[in-house]
Amino acid sequence: MLTTHPFDDDKLREECGIFGVSGATTASAMVALGLHALQHRGQEAAGITSWDGREFHTTRAMGHVAGNFDNDEAIRALPGEVACGHVRYSTTGETSLRNVQPLYAELSTGGFAVAHNGNISNAMKLRRELIRRGSIFQSTSDTEVIIHLVATSSYRTLLDRFIDALKQVEGAYSLICMTAEGMIACRDPLGIRPLVMGKLGDAVIFASETVAFDVVGADYIRQVEPGELIVVPHGASAEQIRSHRPFGEVHPRPCIFEHVYFSRPDSIVDGSSVYSVRKSIGAQLALENPVEADYVIPVPDSGVPAAIGYAQQSGIPFELGIIRSHYIGRTFIQPGDQVRHLGVKLKHNANRALIDGKRIVLIDDSIVRGTTSLKIVQMMREAGAKEVHMRIASPPTRHSCFYGVDTPERTKLLAHKLDIGGMRDFIHADSLSFLSIDGLYKALGEAKRADIRPQYCDACFTGDYPTALTDQDEAEVRDQLELLSERVS
Template structure:
């Protein structure tokens, strides 16, 4: 079977999701349920590690959670009341079983397993130094860099080793570590990637849950307690929860694209309903870029909440002019060029009786390469639409992400190479407009984007990266040097 991704070539992809259970009889089964809820964050691989008080157990596989963790035999092997899990979409390292998390290591101070969401932006440099010092890597994942930093730390306790390792890394990390003494959950000082804490049962003796999104807490019946704060390290051990703040305090910069696309609409991110924010973005789009049309149509499913907001603000009818098949898997064999261009219709098809002869505005969350947008516009024209306009619920994606999102290099980002008018011509729409960066911030409750101290990481739109980018590829370096020159007036 050949695995390809023909239907998502115009979307940014999240690297992964993490889920942890501390103190439950069926811990691994609860983790499997939590990973189901986080499946949208990674579809290439899934893994679960558990600890029964004596021994670590794990099962990892390529593919979806369903099919890999629905076997009673597998779940019986994952013994213990403590477990963590991970769903992966590769942004660093190949798609291979050796890169599937959680990753496990055995130290003199005890074994531990780690599940990580994000990217370590100085991992290449750290890896080079570690290899020169004698470390032997078993994977190509940047997460293993953390393991080797823990192993080579001169501190005595595992917790101190862990803190020492994290102080050496740059970039984004929300991670859960399962140890013989308990569970550690941590978020990087900027809080780029999300991580929340929940609970089942009483404060004393109940089950503690960590997850990438609140929707995963809902699935297992856990009560949302709070977000793990940026730079916070939470330790659950011996029935106690202890909070540590070992890192230098910084102004947080959570990823703004969680609100645009990554998170499920039924999640709460940084205190805001994702669904409500996406509707508000659509409303801002309608204010900034109105258009004389008959119907507002979402590009399902990610464009739906914004399309509802656009329709409500503009007073135009909202209709499902594109029907999405929910039974198209991510695995598809394309036999040749003669069939390949038809792939988009397996996932999206025009509701022909509705759109024929109508002027339409299509609402989508983003344009990356532009290829899918081109196919969808053409599909609507083939269905008889009189006009096809596009409105995008995010600013133009002009820069690559180095914090856990699988963006193409900048030379393949349509907005980095073309003006909005040139992009319109490329996708063959009658008009094209994006929400402004200030409009996006207004949808999130901010008056506007503060140039000196923005509330969110919005580097994919602005090029304003909140951390050093030690490991940029040679092809990206000139772009970043140009951005630096622009900022200092050079």
């Protein structure tokens, strides 16, 4: 099977995008539009839950937002002035409709719906404990653990139950929850996953990225701060919206890869233009890793801003040496390397007249397994490139992410298996260089990475995980015991 974007198969994928509206006449229609803007954050499934003042309504579907929520019938099935939605890739739980969010349950306090971006790194341990106490799970999603923790909490009010639940979980989460009392939006204490707040007339809006506000015509107010819970009662005025900070002061560690790849370039993340940051990353890459060449060529589409920055800093002309077709839908091709390679060319093709006989610098955002880079270099060679130099706008990805990103096992990461020279030989490039970790921080406005208190979660590059990884640690112990048992037997 060949996916819609052949070159994107070897990318780190953000697990989810979330969008919520409180106080809009056409809330579900607005959520559908917002999810369209966040489609890049999850293309496996989508869902919307609305509340009409009496009951909740939910529609969940596999596939894109378009085709599921772009018609009047779908929107009419989701009435009310309050709604939240979710687009999904799976990193925990299998690909099935029962794991599509928002998840909804009837609790003793009333209906409760939740849309979650992130990953609970102790979800399996909590799940086992909850099942022993009598909880019955309907999905394999880590998000459902939050619902059961709320349901079984001994606190009286729903807000206190919710806070009690969050204090038991580890990892990363940005949440939009709907109850009969109102909407709650929150981020984990480290702020690993993004969440922003906006306004359109009297409606309050929350989203994973500011670009979703642009699509619906809303104004960006501010980010939801790390560890903050914002409560919006139904029909609330601005004065009735409440901010709670139940977790105490913690040094934030937002995900640095939002700036490198995850977020759309037209979004604002942590107060900075993603597009401008990526250009700065490209400029820093040129300073650290210069090379003599005829053209700077981006790997479409994620490498474009960094390539512009590299070209401007180096003085080497920027050119589009790989042309991407945006009119090829999902393509299913029988196995076979030759036919599969032809399928790739349906989506991307070398600009042969430009490349033939030239020395080129290819700019991409990352190397994961290395299969994508290998295909691209091969394509450039076949188009007649005299030299192919690869420059990567981030440090080597040597570690897996456990905070809501679809990352291969560490043993499958090319930078974990090989040094730079080995990686260069694997992709058959004339040279290969990566941006340094200090260079990445400089592009983000920091002097360098602070060894004691880094400003971002950069665990995929450094292995410095900012939270406990209970489930992962237990899995590693089990694997070691199984391996020992095999050796003894």
